Amino acid sequence: MYHMLPYAYRPQANYKRTQHGEFQNLVEGYVNKILRETDIVDAENPNGRKLFNSIDTFFSYGLLTGDGTYWRCIRTFLPRAEQKMLIAECGNANDRFLSVGWLKTSFNKGTLHFILLALNNQSNKAYLTKFYHINACIRNSGLLEAITQFIEKLQPVQFAFYSTRQLRAEPAPAAVIDSTPTQLSLRAQARQRKLTEKEASQDTVPNVIPTEIPSILSQAIDQDVLLDELVRTRHNRLNTELFDAQHEENNEDNAPSPSVIVEEKLEDVMTKKMSCVNMESMNPDGIEHILASVEPDDMVLPEYNLADGEYQMSQGDVLHLAINVFEKSSEKIIECFKVIESFHSDNMKLRYLVMTNYNVYVFKYRTHTQNSSPGKTTNLSSEGFFIPLFRMPHDRIKTIKISVDNLSFMLEANEEGFSHYVHSEEKDDQTVFAYVGSMAGLESGAHMINSLINLVEHSSRQITNHAEVDDHIGYMCMLQPNLEKQLGRTIDVRAATLCFWYEQTYEERERSTATKSGFLFKSNIGNWIKSSDEAEQKYCMIVGNNFNVFADSTCKTEELVISLSGSSINSTGRVAFQMKAAEGTFEFECPTQEDQIEWTRILTMIAENKTTQPYMASCLAVVTETCIALVQEGEKFWSDGFLRLLNEVGGINVKQSVVVRQPEDKESFFGNRSPALCLVTKDDTIHYFFVRFDKELERLASAVQSSYGVRWAKLDDDLIKTPIGKIIHNTCCSANTLWPV
Numbered sequence: 001m002y003h004m005l006p007y008a009y010r011p012q013a014n015y016k017r018t019q020h021g022e023f024q025n026l027v028e029g030y031v032n033k034i035l036r037e038t039d040i041v042d043a044e045n046p047n048g049r050k051l052f053n054s055i056d057t058f059f060s061y062g063l064l065t066g067d068g069t070y071w072r073c074i075r076t077f078l079p080r081a082e083q084k085m086l087i088a089e090c091g092n093a094n095d096r097f098l099s100v101g102w103l104k105t106s107f108n109k110g111t112l113h114f115i116l117l118a119l120n121n122q123s124n125k126a127y128l129t130k131f132y133h134i135n136a137c138i139r140n141s142g143l144l145e146a147i148t149q150f151i152e153k154l155q156p157v158q159f160a161f162y163s164t165r166q167l168r169a170e171p172a173p174a175a176v177i178d179s180t181p182t183q184l185s186l187r188a189q190a191r192q193r194k195l196t197e198k199e200a201s202q203d204t205v206p207n208v209i210p211t212e213i214p215s216i217l218s219q220a221i222d223q224d225v226l227l228d229e230l231v232r233t234r235h236n237r238l239n240t241e242l243f244d245a246q247h248e249e250n251n252e253d254n255a256p257s258p259s260v261i262v263e264e265k266l267e268d269v270m271t272k273k274m275s276c277v278n279m280e281s282m283n284p285d286g287i288e289h290i291l292a293s294v295e296p297d298d299m300v301l302p303e304y305n306l307a308d309g310e311y312q313m314s315q316g317d318v319l320h321l322a323i324n325v326f327e328k329s330s331e332k333i334i335e336c337f338k339v340i341e342s343f344h345s346d347n348m349k350l351r352y353l354v355m356t357n358y359n360v361y362v363f364k365y366r367t368h369t370q371n372s373s374p375g376k377t378t379n380l381s382s383e384g385f386f387i388p389l390f391r392m393p394h395d396r397i398k399t400i401k402i403s404v405d406n407l408s409f410m411l412e413a414n415e416e417g418f419s420h421y422v423h424s425e426e427k428d429d430q431t432v433f434a435y436v437g438s439m440a441g442l443e444s445g446a447h448m449i450n451s452l453i454n455l456v457e458h459s460s461r462q463i464t465n466h467a468e469v470d471d472h473i474g475y476m477c478m479l480q481p482n483l484e485k486q487l488g489r490t491i492d493v494r495a496a497t498l499c500f501w502y503e504q505t506y507e508e509r510e511r512s513t514a515t516k517s518g519f520l521f522k523s524n525i526g527n528w529i530k531s532s533d534e535a536e537q538k539y540c541m542i543v544g545n546n547f548n549v550f551a552d553s554t555c556k557t558e559e560l561v562i563s564l565s566g567s568s569i570n571s572t573g574r575v576a577f578q579m580k581a582a583e584g585t586f587e588f589e590c591p592t593q594e595d596q597i598e599w600t601r602i603l604t605m606i607a608e609n610k611t612t613q614p615y616m617a618s619c620l621a622v623v624t625e626t627c628i629a630l631v632q633e634g635e636k637f638w639s640d641g642f643l644r645l646l647n648e649v650g651g652i653n654v655k656q657s658v659v660v661r662q663p664e665d666k667e668s669f670f671g672n673r674s675p676a677l678c679l680v681t682k683d684d685t686i687h688y689f690f691v692r693f694d695k696e697l698e699r700l701a702s703a704v705q706s707s708y709g710v711r712w713a714k715l716d717d718d719l720i721k722t723p724i725g726k727i728i729h730n731t732c733c734s735a736n737t738l739w740p741v
Contacts, residue, residue, distance in 0.1 A: 062136020069095035156316035309444035339437035350740035394459035406445025478641030495703035500616040517541035521589040651708035656680035
């Protein structure tokens with residue numbers, strides 16, 4: 001004989017925090033894997049499924065009820081209309097179904113992050129004490145903040161946990177618990193046999209989620225509790241069967257014809273009005289069970305290393321382009337590159353060349369501003385948006401022309417022309433017949449050109465006339481004769497590169513030394529500085545006409561930028577000076593009197609406009625057997641071959657070659673500093689060649705070394721201490737952002 005316990009009986013909660021840290025690392029691993037996904041994450045994605053179960057465990061672990069029904073807690077943070085909508089979607093479901101249904105819907109709609117932010121509010125944490133144990137995951141403030149940050153990273157990811165209870169092929173497996181066999185009465189046996197025959201005769205598995213009892217708790221639960229749980233499970237199943245039978249009878253008259261098949265559109269999936277999802281396990285597993293299920297030899301997906309000039313779009317980028325821009329619904333992005341438009345002019349711009357299996361698109365990127373209203377654009381991130389400019393179908397590309405060393409390219413259209421966009425509206429008026437861009441690198445250009453050629457040859461379109469490829473022959477037929485005419489002699493072109501060129505004469509060297517960096521003690525105006533301990537120590541640096549103040553010498557956190565043009569510098573003491581500028585009035589204290597004199601001298605010289613900003617000319621550097629010719633191409637160079645000779649650097653006059661590489665720390669203030677080749681001539685003139693990539697720098701330096709016999713040296717700490725090294729270092733620092741990024 002069994003003694004029935006109360007319906008709401010639960011064993012005493014026994015939770016601990018010892019595995020919260022390991023659980024946090026597990027969730028972080030799933031998040032990092034999902035961030036590398038390039039498709040919609042649904043229930044078929046193993047990492048998405050594991051992340052869903054882990055977040056379900058995060059909300060379930062530590063509930064005082066111990067049944068995973070965190071819906072009772074979450075609904076206090078939801079509007080009443082949203083509660084009723086979710087209950088209507090889930091149908092006749094219990095609180096466990098509603099818990100999983102809410103979690104699925106919050107993933108799909110992207111609202112989970114906002115719920116977690118609400119839970120982080122100190123005033124809202126009072127509600128958690130009513131539902132959760134003190135050692136629950138959600139009451140661990142550090143773990144709650146970490147999970148919130150992980151979910152925030154997943155905001156650009158599109159989840160689509162889309163499946164209904166009717167689509168489930170079989171019920172989730174329940175735990176098998178060995179118990180003492182019980183002799184049933186004849187009436188009970190007949191009732192059980194009748195129910196078993198009814199279940200076997202059904203076409204679909206009933207909407208029942210069997211209660212799974214983790215194996216680690218099976219030994220700790222009494223037999224009476226198990227019997228009570230089985231009775232309540234049978235009661236819920238009978239109610240569910242009755243509701244489904246009534247629902248089917250009511251819908252028989254209004255049911256659609258069986259011959260009509262309603263297809264599901266992508267927009268319907270994105271609406272996210274979905275029922276409960278079928279995950280690996282609908283029941284709340286403990287943290288121990290989640291951690292134990294992780295395979296020790298789980299293969300970690302490698303990071304995707306981007307080549308120079310290549311760009312990888314996020315999931316949000318791909319989704320918005322597929323919905324708002326792409327011509328066909330079956331278009332897929334193959335590769336994306338950052339190209340330069342109008343390099344030889346003052347109107348140089350960065351563009352994004354997106355290659356799909358049907359078209360080649362050109363986009364421009366615009367960052368968000370507070371008052372900006374982009375209108376009909378493709379919102380791809382919180383920082384900005386992409387605007388389409390051109391669409392070039394594969395069957396309209398007639399010729400692919402390539403310049404010397406794959407630096408530039410031109411796509412010519414047939415008589416139909418390319419499509420262009422006006423205010424994000426596509427125009428196919430046969431006015432655009434060519435597109436010209438530059439990669440500014442031999443290796444990056446070859447990568448882009450080869451991808452484009454292979455893409456057009458294996459296009460998803462039906463192409464009758466394949467595009468012709470002019471591999472720099474036509475370009476050289478225009479470049480070399482016109483350049484020989486400008487130089488007045490025949491030449492042998494050995495290498496070429498696109499660069500920003502700057503010529504620094506001996507008289508301009510004093511201007512280049514007008515820079516300094518070091519630690520200063522910053523104090524508010526009006527406060528008497530008695531000692532250095534009473535002021536804030538900051539790392540200060542003069543870059544061009546600006547006085548930059550950083551938190552430390554890593555130059556990662558920029559706190560203040562003061563424009564020195566028109567400012568006044570006054571000495572206020574033996575080791576202090578005052579700076580009055582448009583940004584305000586500031587006082588600084590130097591460590592020694594010698595530093596104060598040096599700082600005051602350089603700042604005064606810049607403030608009085610005694611220094612000028614160096615002019616960096618965008619040009620093509622052509623390495624010949626005798627000199628380096630610097631030329632600028634005309635706007636219609638690909639058709640008329642017009643170019644202008646800026647200067648030529650004789651190879652016999654070069655006495656020193658210095659290579660300045662990009663900083664390894666990309667987060668520093670000089671992380672975007674362009675790599676440069678610096679050639680020092682015999683008349684002490686320094687020629688700077690700022691290229692786009694480090695590999696292009698090595699190629700140019702090797703070409704100069706092999707042509708003129710001048711070995712190049714790397715700009716290191718020892719070379720910076722020399723006069724030439726200091727001048728080169730200061731000039732390169734002032735030219736921080738030349739190439740668009």
